[in-house]
Amino acid sequence: MVLLLSGLCCCLALPARAQPAALGLDLRETLAGIITYTRWPTEPDPVRLCLMGSSPQADTLEQQGLPRNGHAPVSVRRPLPEAPLASQCDALYVGTLEPSGWLALLPAVAGQPVLTVCERSDACTAGGMVRLDSDAAAGRVRFEVNLDAVARSTVRIHPLVLKLGRRAAGKAPP
Numbered sequence: 001m002v003l004l005l006s007g008l009c010c011c012l013a014l015p016a017r018a019q020p021a022a023l024g025l026d027l028r029e030t031l032a033g034i035i036t037y038t039r040w041p042t043e044p045d046p047v048r049l050c051l052m053g054s055s056p057q058a059d060t061l062e063q064q065g066l067p068r069n070g071h072a073p074v075s076v077r078r079p080l081p082e083a084p085l086a087s088q089c090d091a092l093y094v095g096t097l098e099p100s101g102w103l104a105l106l107p108a109v110a111g112q113p114v115l116t117v118c119e120r121s122d123a124c125t126a127g128g129m130v131r132l133d134s135d136a137a138a139g140r141v142r143f144e145v146n147l148d149a150v151a152r153s154t155v156r157i158h159p160l161v162l163k164l165g166r167r168a169a170g171k172a173p174p
Contacts, residue, residue: 032066037158040113044090046073055095086112094118113154
């Protein structure tokens with residue numbers, strides 16, 4: 001377990017001048033590491049990662065998926081609009097989305113065993129569990145963990161992952 005966590009640490013400490021393609025891989029590895037150390041009430045196999053919104057990172061996830069991490073495989077998909085979100089997704093990655101769109105997603109996953117991960121946005125702090133920040137200029141991927149959102153969820157994230165991430169000042173959803 002320590003070895004796997006050290007792999008997650010390596011994903012977060014990138015070379016100072018990582019190229020955009022390498023940064024995309026590191027974001028995918030970081031997300032895969034977070035998913036690896038997330039526990040659901042009933043372990044999914046495969047883990048269904050749904051993509052909402054758009055961004056270069058979301059496009060990369062859709063095209064390339066996540067690297068295999070030795071645990072359950074992760075299937076990446078766009079959810080069907082006619083089906084309930086929580087019935088299609090074990091994890092939700094939100095790219096660029098208007099704040100109103102993000103806030104409309106929250107009730108669909110509230111109280112459900114869905115890990116919510118989003119890109120850097122203020123709306124994400126209103127209920128997202130993990131906020132990824134991929135900084136191409138600095139060549140690194142960082143993440144913040146909204147402890148309030150994690151505590152309200154039925155999924156659990158390993159405490160060492162919580163320590164690796166910065167703590168976000170959680171804001172209660174409106």
